[in-house]
Amino acid sequence: MDGYVAGPDQSPENPLGVGGERLHEWMVVTREFQSQHGQSGGEHTADSEIAARMGSGVGAHVMGRKMFGGGDGPWDTTWRGWWGDEPPFHAPVFVLSHHERAPLEMAGGTTFHFVTGGVEAALARAKEAAGDANVQVAGGASTVNQYLAAGLLDELFLHVAPVVLGGGERLFVGVGDPTLTPVEVVGSPTVTHVRYRIGR
Amino acid sequence: MDGYVAGPDQSPENPLGVGGERLHEWMVVTREFQSQHGQSGGEHTADSEIAARMGSGVGAHVMGRKMFGGGDGPWDTTWRGWWGDEPPFHAPVFVLSHHERAPLEMAGGTTFHFVTGGVEAALARAKEAAGDANVQVAGGASTVNQYLAAGLLDELFLHVAPVVLGGGERLFVGVGDPTLTPVEVVGSPTVTHVRYRIGR
Numbered sequence: 001m002d003g004y005v006a007g008p009d010q011s012p013e014n015p016l017g018v019g020g021e022r023l024h025e026w027m028v029v030t031r032e033f034q035s036q037h038g039q040s041g042g043e044h045t046a047d048s049e050i051a052a053r054m055g056s057g058v059g060a061h062v063m064g065r066k067m068f069g070g071g072d073g074p075w076d077t078t079w080r081g082w083w084g085d086e087p088p089f090h091a092p093v094f095v096l097s098h099h100e101r102a103p104l105e106m107a108g109g110t111t112f113h114f115v116t117g118g119v120e121a122a123l124a125r126a127k128e129a130a131g132d133a134n135v136q137v138a139g140g141a142s143t144v145n146q147y148l149a150a151g152l153l154d155e156l157f158l159h160v161a162p163v164v165l166g167g168g169e170r171l172f173v174g175v176g177d178p179t180l181t182p183v184e185v186v187g188s189p190t191v192t193h194v195r196y197r198i199g200r
Numbered sequence: 201m202d203g204y205v206a207g208p209d210q211s212p213e214n215p216l217g218v219g220g221e222r223l224h225e226w227m228v229v230t231r232e233f234q235s236q237h238g239q240s241g242g243e244h245t246a247d248s249e250i251a252a253r254m255g256s257g258v259g260a261h262v263m264g265r266k267m268f269g270g271g272d273g274p275w276d277t278t279w280r281g282w283w284g285d286e287p288p289f290h291a292p293v294f295v296l297s298h299h300e301r302a303p304l305e306m307a308g309g310t311t312f313h314f315v316t317g318g319v320e321a322a323l324a325r326a327k328e329a330a331g332d333a334n335v336q337v338a339g340g341a342s343t344v345n346q347y348l349a350a351g352l353l354d355e356l357f358l359h360v361a362p363v364v365l366g367g368g369e370r371l372f373v374g375v376g377d378p379t380l381t382p383v384e385v386v387g388s389p390t391v392t393h394v395r396y397r398i399g400r
Contacts, residue, residue, distance in 0.1 A: 189381065
């Protein structure tokens with residue numbers, strides 16, 4: 001509600017910050033999310049269809065160093081991401097970083113590539129890897145804001161959870177004045193999904 | 201999009217701040233809004249039904265001193281609000297103020313009352329005036345935030361315009377952790393309307 005996509009006091013033990021996990025609850029409880037993460041539980045909810053679409057049609061992902069984790073200095077190469085041996089991406093993931101690191105091949109089709117050339121370079125590599133499929137910028141806030149500011153996104157899919165975090169990392173900071181047009185709205189009792197097309 | 205309900209650099213000449221009027225454009229273009237403001241123009245749009253509902257069933261309004269205008273010091277009693285001789289409220293309006301002022305009766309059923317006792321006192325007077333009808337807290341941001349923080353609102357009707365203002369006055373600042381449940385979502389090509397029920 002208040003624009004924060006992660007709560008205050010982020011730490012290795014609490015990467016989404018205080019209260020940040022509440023933003024994702026609508027998704028985590030779905031059977032579709034559980035299945036994408038190799039689990040068999042979960043419920044069929046009003047948000048299931050949206051959860052099922054999250055990674056579909058995506059040929060490559062881009063994420064920030066903080067979302068991948070492992071500190072912000074030179075790499076501790078024992079760090080292999082937050083997602084265990086088989087991350088839920090099943091596609092190449094291009095991680096923005098200030099430090100070189102060899103690609104990291106995981107089970108299930110996910111390979112993390114570390115890109116030091118900035119957002120345009122990471123996007124170019126992701127586009128090449130994705131071919132005709134889409135590239136998804138996964139997050140976090142700072143990464144999405146950089147892509148918005150650079151005018152490099154075609155769409156933004158926003159999921160407004162009815163949660164006030166009161167601090168943390170905000171979306172839409174330093175992004176200029178993008179032209180956004182809502183093209184799809186799906187409401188549920190737990191979250192409001194709005195897909196925007198972004199003009200140039 | 202970025203939580204600002206008024207833009208930066210608010211002034212008597214530009215009370216909504218730079219870009220702030222873009223937030224209300226969806227409403228101002230409707231025939232329903234124009235008619236409420238004594239004009240005959242406007243269009244029938246996907247947002248018309250929402251615009252028509254804005255003031256309906258409302259027996260009294262509450263607003264902040266800044267929304268009413270006229271500076272923030274002792275009253276210049278020549279100031280009669282931004283809305284001309286016949287304001288669009290057609291009901292008593294209770295204006296939060298630090299300075300006493302006699303009630304101001306306008307044409308068309310609007311009387312401005314100036315309340316120095318704070319948000320609870322203003323609400324009590326508005327409730328009494330409204331009888332069985334609703335009390336609407338009109339704004340601005342600081343007033344809505346104070347009512348949210350005090351747990352005095354039953355509903356919040358949010359209209360998310362696809363506009364990034366980059367500065368100004370933000371909603372949901374200092375409001376604690378209210379329990380919000382989306383109960384109605386209406387999407388249009390220009391704005392997303394979400395009505396929330398607020399728990400205690």
